[in-house]
Amino acid sequence: MTRIRVGLVGCGFVSELHMYAFRRVYGVDVEVAAVAARGDKVVAFAGHHNIPRVYRSFAEVIADRDLDVVDICTPPNLHAEMIVAAMQSGKHVICEKPFAGYFGREGDQQPIGKHVPKALMYERVIEEMDRTRAAIERTGKLFMYAEDWIYAPAVTKTAEIIKATKDKILFMKGEESHSGSHAAHAAQWAMTGGGSLIRMGCHPLSAVLYLKQVEARARGERIHVASVTGDVGNVTAGLKPEERSYIKANPVDVEDWGTLTATFSDGTKATVFSGDMIMGGVRNLIETYTSGGSLFANITPNNHLMSYQTSEEKLASVYITEKVDRKTGWQYVCLEEEWTRGYLQEIQDFMECVATGRQPLSDLALAYETIKVNYAGYWAAEEGRRVVL
Secondary structure (H helix, E strand, O other): OOOOOEEEEEEHHHHHHHHHHHHOOOOEEEEEEEEOOOHHHHHHHHHHHHOOEEEOOOOHHHHHHOOOOEEEEOOOHHHHHHHHHHHOOOEEEEEEEOOOOOOOOOOOOOOOOHHHHHHHHHHHHHHHHHHHHHHHHHOOOOOOEEEHHHHHHHHHHHHHHHHHHHHOEEEEEEEEOOOOOOOOOHHHHHHHHHHHHHHHHHHHHHHHHHHHHHHHHHOOOOOEEEEEEEEEEEOOOOOOOOOOOOOOOOOOOOOOEEEEEEEOOOEEEEEEEEEOOOOOEEEEEEEEEEOOOOOEEEEOOOEEEEEOOOOHHHHHHOOOOOOOOOOOEEEOOOOOOHHOOOOHHHHHHEEEEHHHHOOOOHHHHHHHHHHHHHHHHHHHHHHOOOOOO
């Protein structure tokens, strides 16, 4: 069996999730052979995960001829350039969300989130994605979009039921929310390409777009997003410093509350919400209402295990779930989080694709459409009108 060698770019939170998944791939011989990051943390990361080669630059990773795959887990403003460079160097690429975004150009008034028109952002993002897509396709290598929601068991079971029933999806409602990112770059459009709607809302958006295509294939139909409406805001802007004990959102020029509604070409709808002011842990939810039933995908929180505890000190070493501010009282404990949220299945699919040459479930088309609809939502929100695609 040929060994697939992976080079990881970045050593933050999502890199840990990917490493957990790489170690559990079965049926394919996989080794994470190199990791690259600029800070000193990368040395400890490599030591902890027994990664033999440590690089301090992206250029060194893509120059490593022993590597078959580059896994990009960096801030969003670096994604497009890294994707193209890695694939042109002969590597297959896994890239974390988002696929693309508008991060500013020379001459933009700062901060760009408050001054650059969203219609212009949309136009430039489409242009960049078209260039990136063309460059990807010229390489003949695999592009794998790391959208874990597509692989989450609750979503894959929803897809299985839709395939079997061939029912028409009439309305979907998706959400990812929590109490705000601790990362400083999350507050700046120039680093993230937007606020809560793209940083978190991209997950449920990708899921509803995917499920609608599952329906279309099952029924032998062609369905696309016809138009988008949206609304965004900074609902935490009026909080006093003493009111920010638990809510971490403190945006500079991005939204901390966002919603968009997509109208599909068959007249059906999907609404996506994201917020940085929601207490009680991460909410990862999709509701699907069809002509024959209803499906509630409660990725997190779910009630696999509910806990009522009284001592924070005794629970110091116990993981409950992401973004909860305490472990006492009633808690929804997330069991096998990497499985529940789809990270294991995502990496398994990607490694099988590299081994066999088939296309991944989460692919370039989904990556492109997610960003297109997301930025149409920003445009619609700013101008207070429906954007027709």
